[in-house]
Amino acid sequence: MKLLRPMKPLLAGAALALFAGAVAADKLVIQAGKILTLAGEEIENGVILIENGRIAAIGAANSIETPWDATVIGGPEHVAMPGFVEAHSNSGMDRTNENIDVAPFLDIRDSVDPVAYYFEDCLRWGITTVNLQQGWNCVVGGQGMIVRPHGMTVEAMMMRPTYGLKLSARPKSGKSRATQAQALRTAFGDLRRYLEDLVQSEKDERGFAKREALFQGRDLEGEKSEGKAMTGKAWTVAGLELIPRGAIDEKQAPLLDVVEGNQTIYFECDRAMDVDTALSIARDNGFLEKTVLVVDADCWEAFDAIAAAGVPVVLDGELVHMHRDPLSGEETEKFAAGILAEKGIPFALTSRNSSTQSLWFQAAKAVGFGLDREDALAAVTSSPAAILGVDVGTLETGKLGNIVLMTGDPLKVTSLVDHVVIEGAHVYDRSKDVRNKQLLDGTQPSGTQAEPTPTVAKDEE
Amino acid sequence: MKLGTILFGLATLAGTAAAQSLVVAAEHVYTAAGDAIEGGFVAIADGKIVGVGPGVGSGSVTGDERLEVHSITPGLIDLSPRIDTGAYSVEQTDETPIDLSVGDALDLFSYRWGRELRSGVTSVLASPADLAVIGGLSCVLKTGGAPLLEARLLNKFGALRASMGSSPSSGNRPARGGRPINFYTRRPTTRMGVEWQFRQTFYDALAAKKNGTRLEGIAAKRQGVLDRVLAGDLPVLCQAWPTQDIRTACYLKEEFGIEKMILDGAAEAWREPELLVRSGCGVVLPPYVAGRTEEGAFYALDTAAKLHELGVPLALSGHGGRDHLDRLMHQPGWAMRGGLPFDAALRAVTITPARMVGVDSRVGSLEVGKDADLVLWSGPPFEPSSHVIGVVLNGELVVDPRGN
Amino acid sequence: MITTLLLSSFLGGAPDLYDASETSAALRAKTLQVQATTVLLGDGTKLENGIVLVRDGKIVGIERGGKLDEAMPSVTHDGYLTAGLVACQGELGANGEAYDATRSFLPEARMAHAFSPGHSDFQRALRNGITTVVLTPTEENPIGGLTSVVKTHGGTILSPEAHLAMSFTTTALAGGNLGFFFRFRAAQAADGDLENTANSSSGARTPTSHSGLLRELNDQLENGTGALERVRTGKLPVLMEAWDRNEVVRAARFAAANGLKGTVRGLPLASDPYVIAALETGGLSAILGPYGPSQKRRSLESARALAEAGVPFAFALDAPHHAPESLRWTAAAALGAGADHASVWKALTKDAAVIAGVANRVGDLAPGLDADLVLWSGDPLNLASRVDAVFVQGQRVHSN
DSSP, X not given: OGGGTTHHHHHHHHHHHHHHTOXXXXXXXXXXXXXXOSSSSOEEEEEEEEETTEEEEEEEGGGSOOOTTOEEEEEEEEEEEEOEEEEEEOOSBSOSOXXXXXXXXXXXXXXXXXXXXXXXXXXXXXXXXXXXXXXSSSSEEEEOEEEOSOOXXXXXXXXXXXXXXXXXXXXXXXXXHXXXXXXXXXXXXXXXXXXXXXXXXXXXXXXXXXXXXXHTTOOOOHHHHSOOOOOXXXXXXXXXXXXXXXXXXXXXXXXXXXXXXXXXXXXXXXXXXXXXXXXXXXXXXXXXXXXXXXXXXXXXXXXXXXXXXXOOEEEOSOSEEEEXXXXXXXXXXXXXXXXXXXXXXXXXXXXXXXXXXXXXXXXXXXXXXXXXXXXXXXXXXXXXXXXXXXXXSSOOTTSBOOEEXXXXXXXXXXXXXXXXXXXXXXXXXXXXXXXXHHHHHOOOOTTSOOOOOOOOOTTOO | OOHHHHHHHHHHHHOOGGGOEEEEEXXXXXXXXXXXXXXXXXXXXXXXXXXXXXXXXXXXXXXXXXXXXXXXXXXXXXXXXXXXXXXXGSOOSSSOOTTOBGGGGOOTTOHHHHHHHXXXXXXXXXXOOSSSSEEEEEEEEESXXXXXXXXXXXXXXXXXXXXXXXXXXXXXXXTTSSOOOSTTSOXXXXXXXXXXXHHHHXXXXXXXXXXXXXXXXXXXXXXXXXXXXXXXXXXXXXXXXXXXXXXXXXXXXXXXXXXXXXXXXXXXXXXXXXXXXXXXXXXXXXXXXXXXXXXXXXXXTTHHXXXXXXXXXXXXXXXXXXXXXXXXXXXXXXXXXXXXXXXXXXXXXXXXXXXXXXOTTTSSSOOTTSBOOEEEESSSTTOTTOOEEEEEETTEEEEOTTOX | OOOEEOOOOBOOOOXXXXXXXXXXXXXXXXXXXXXXXXXXXXXXXXXXXXXXXXXXXXXXXXXXXXXXXXXXXXXXXXXEEEEOEEEEEEOXXXXXXXXXXXXXXXXXXXXXGGOOTTSHHHHHHHHTTEEEEEEOOOTTSSEEEEOEEEESSTTOXXXXXXXXXXXXXXXXXXXXXXXXXXXXXXXXXXXXXXXXXXXXXXXXXXXXXXXXXXXXXXXXXXXXXXXXXXXXXXXXXXXXXXXXXXXXXXXXXXXXXXXXXXXXXXXXXXXXXHHHHHHHHHTOEEEEOOOOTTOOHHHHTHHHHHHHHTOOEEEOOOBTTSOTHHHHHHHHHHHHTTOOHHHHHXXXXXXXXXXXXXXXXXXXXXXXXXXXXXXXXXXXXXXXXXXXXXXETTEEEEEO
């Protein structure tokens, strides 16, 4: 297996070098035989004009004047649609989890690998926005971010830094559901006690930050100079305004943000019983309105509770819950996305994997199981965009210019992604995607070594 | 022998619902025998297809059961469904338990049959797991009906299962784990060893045939099976994922004049398709995975299309995926994405596999006189956005599109 | 609810060939009459104020009502009087002795030789009204050996070879406790020729597959002598362990194809119509349980389904892995899941004795049978009822 390693960056480098040539044009014109705006009527033979990264005009070809200095891509053979939005993913990172149970002070930006195949695959399947959050194997995870799956550095990819924080009601490995719930409560209890102690010590005139600043002959600035009253809804700590915000331990500060309702929470639920744990902790600490549940199809039995709580849902991976009676072996199936739609819960679908069961496939499969086409497409574009609060997901004037050009209808198995545009930059062109060619017909990308066949060493122990 | 009694006793219990008569009309009827019929019907009585044609088929059978769906295809056939009982399906005290049949080692009560049936697979070739070089006989069975071999068996001599590569050599260790302790755990440990075991078996069989050696008991049974193979009556279904194993299987076919050789899991068949054409092997492709698959083989998306263009007999398989997304019903879609025409994709999951294992007179296409095994689709077959909404098995509506 | 023992007089009886109870025989009541408010016979019939007459350890008469003979020693009991219970499977007093890891095919191994009458397992069973048990080898070997039917008191062996125990379970396929390596060594020791063992199916090596198991069993049955020959010729029944439905059907087909008689043990899903059909076709009986507290409803309904189909069945004790209380618990659970009282009761007594092949000695209250009696405070299928006294061969061996 070791032989494989040096190979990967080589190949990835070759592929990315081609994409990296793409530069955001000031003006980009996209032509398509059909435009699925996902915000009303389809446009036959349409044109989209993107200026400074946003859609400046969209409509029938004859209704829009193409600026003479615009770059033009696409043509009548293409179907244009908004880029897919991945509502939640923990791919493309060095590792998805930290060992520490409660680690809100960590930031995923330190973990993201811009040359990971994952981001390449995203473009290949037309995904233009990805909400990266850490994995479920934690109690309180680190802070995530929203990225564009394109760019040589994390900064270049970043769309919204320090967005989202992972909590998990699904037990971290080695924990039971009871200890997991207790660890979650303890995390917030600890925060509260910490803040109370801080206020008390300030009152006891041990405000070291102020003293230190005084000694050094400088003023504390802005928010740091003085605190502000805690704005938590479920509980507050009286006198917190005495504490300069900068004096709050950076390990605790992100959690304070959560309690004050300034951070979106991605709460992981693996089974129906986890939903109740997640909702009650969110309620008890006042961040229910900022909570998004990341649920497994197993959770379908708790969808009524979710509907009542009014929180949106990211359906993680599988669309169908399969239950097998342990004795008779009889299998029953529940189409979870269908139940979500039925109950009016806002929801987004996610990819099963980045190589074959990407968002288009999930949406298509959802249609197969009986979801309306509009709902299925929304669940991979506008719904996740709404959950993330990003200006994408439909093709309308003023929205970000994230557009995918496909060879046919997006839900058809034979349709391929030809071009991807992110904020006006032409970031993917299938004709230049050497790795896609390799996946299609096995052609070894030029300039790369032949990938050695890994030997299967079964007797290694 | 009292087996007959068992058959009778249980078959009556099974209650053949085949007496049902039914007409299914559809916008598209894909018969896998000639062109598709636009706006056609399939009429069913007594478990058999009694009419196929354009129109609505009124008056073709008596009875009032009528259905209308988007599309109809024949019941799907999977030659590599991995629907065995795992390690208990193959005898490992012997590298070549040729006299054994997987039919004796199946769990027909398993939920997995129902899973296949619900997703449109009506016939399968069940094989012993690949833990022996030649694992024994594979049987062709229906996926539904009474959970008894007699009730489901289509062909007891579907194929002789063999395996190249690392799984039968995986190997030189106790069957249920642990370390290779001493020479009593004595399987082959390399591909060479596996190949040698295969060749030794066939050398011995050829020699016995040539010398007219009189054999008795199990040895005679083994020779009987090998004689069938050498006479071209029984195909060898040989697992071979990467190029080296595909080559080995092709060479073995040539060396021993094995008339019918089918390669299973041949993900790397795209590398040397001419070799397959020359050798006359058929191919069963594994479910699609982007890039590397088992045994380190690289699976190109256009493999099916390439083989089809060269005229290599081609079947697709689902390997008994738990998930809807991995099942056989989606494999033709992936092959189409790689360039395989729809008609060829349809044949690769219906009539071609039926022919490969000698059951095409019963199943594999929608023709009058064949078993009434149908898949009813909500939209164009094999598209991910279409679903199997109905299944007819032996004339019985086992999955009702009306939700009953 | 008060048991009164008026008098006991003792006299020795002639011991059977396998009867090791000479010492107790000396203490055996010569004659005794036992009267109870309800006498429950092995077929489920109830006699109000019935009397059971005992002489020399045997039942000599049953009277429906009537009066006690003042001249004879007697016991009157306010409650139920039944025959001692018969438990159809267990390795009492032989835990660890019922499986030989180095030999997979042991047709001549006898559980009778692992019988240890003084072991506390038997006393525990006795206190629960169980007077007869079938000692069985475990299911870990394809052919585990010969079962033996013994009394829980007095060291009596009713049958030294009741069945040949076979196993169609995955446990019997190479694996078990010690695994393949030891079996290979056994093969080597037995044969001295590995190559030969590998390809000739000489039977010493443990098969790894269901199909290989059938090949071995067929081979053994075809060529075997001794116990195997007795099985082949229908003189000795088989006790086939099979759990999953496919195993049960495989076992039943094997039995039918070879004309074997006997019983299947295990089958949690005996309520499946295909399982019942397979048993019916093979003319086989069934040994169910023991059930645990998490047993599924469909499993508990097995007894009802078998009763309705007329397939005889009994219950396993599986001691010492299960407490002896679980025998009645299992029966009560079957009753609760809809089986009729008489069928469940028969499964504890008369039918169990038939399945064990000792119906000529135990399992019912009838003249000529052993006077193995249990006095209960109420209906024995009511779990609130307790054992007040137990008699084995006319001798009171336990009282509460």
